[in-house]
Amino acid sequence: MNLFSFLLIDISLFFIGLCIGSFLNVIVYRLPRNESVIFPASHCPFCNHKIAFYDNIPILSFMLLKGKCRYCKRKISFQYPVVEFISGIVLPLSFFLYGFSLTFFVTFIFLYLLIPIFLIDMKHQVISDKITIPGIIAGFIFSFFIKGIQWYDSLIGIVVGGGVILVTAVVGKWIFKKEAMGMGDVMLFMMIGAFLGWRGALLTLILASLLGSIVGSIIVAKRRIKDTVVPFGPFISIAAVITYFFGNFLIGKYLSLFR
Ligand SMILES: [Zn+2]
Incomplete structure (x- = not known):
């Protein structure tokens, strides 16, 4: 493929991604x-x-309207252009990494599932199973067709991913006498397990806990309140993206410590 057609495809994908981002904003709202x-x-x-x-x-209207509604002039959230831009990048990035392959398709689907999960949990402390259930099914079906994962790996991922969080949630509630994680988190980990397998799900959990405890302690320190609710979903989403792209590298590095 020559450079010109490569750029042309990337730019077209970016614009399609912007429109998907616009739709994701609607979903989040x-x-x-x-x-x-x-x-x-x-x-x-x-x-x-x-x-x-x-x-x-996408993006252009926000800039032309200077971030305000044309009619009531009230401020439109920066979330809109930011989500559009990030969604715009997802498609050309996936294409750059995997070309037009099934992995390309699976990559952007996974990322587009995580973006609204991240935002909805951050804003409403809810992880919608209207996103995670289709995600679990999609991840499991994809595992039959792509190289990176076997179908039984995906199935074990669903069971182990969901199971570990379910146990953590039950034990956590018993020890701390309050809801640390809910069914939304369980479903999200089933989805991540479906896409990444059980190793990926566990690595995601470790990374999300690390990220969550670092950011959580900063928030608690700043606000000086102990009972601040910090939703876990955004950290899980970021950790899942890191695991998707760097998981094998990280797991390999970790295992090499014991050799
Ligand atoms: Zn208005």
Whole structure:
């Protein structure tokens, strides 16, 4: 493939990714509110005015409107262009790494599942099984077709991933007398296990706990409150992305310590 067509594909993928990001923003807003993600068309969250297509162009509209609703002039969250941009990068990045292959397809699906999980849990402390259940099924089906993982690895991943979190949640509740993790976290780990296998799920758990305890202690120290609820889902999502791309490297490094 020559450089020109490579760039052309990358740029097209970036624009498709932007539109997917725009849709993910809709999911993040509507799913926790139990609204349909398809109807009605986009409207301003403040004044409910319908947003015209020319005001709904990813990133560009946000810049042209200077981050404000055209009608009520209230501030639109920075989350919108940021999610669009990150989603825009996902497709060309996956293509750069894997070319047009099934792994390319699986990679961007996995990342696009994690983006709304990250945001919804951060904002509402909820991990929606409307995302995780289709994710578990998709991850398991993909495992029959891609090279990186065997179907039984995916199946064991679902059981071990979910099981470990379920045990942690039950034991945690028994020891600390409060809900440390919920069924949402269990489902999320089943999904991660389906995509990454049991080793990947366990590595994700270790990385997420590390990230969570570092960031969590900073937040608690800053706010000086002990009972601040720090949702675990965002850390799990970031840890899952790290594991997806660097998991084999990290597991290899770790095992080599014992050789
Ligand atoms: Zn408005």
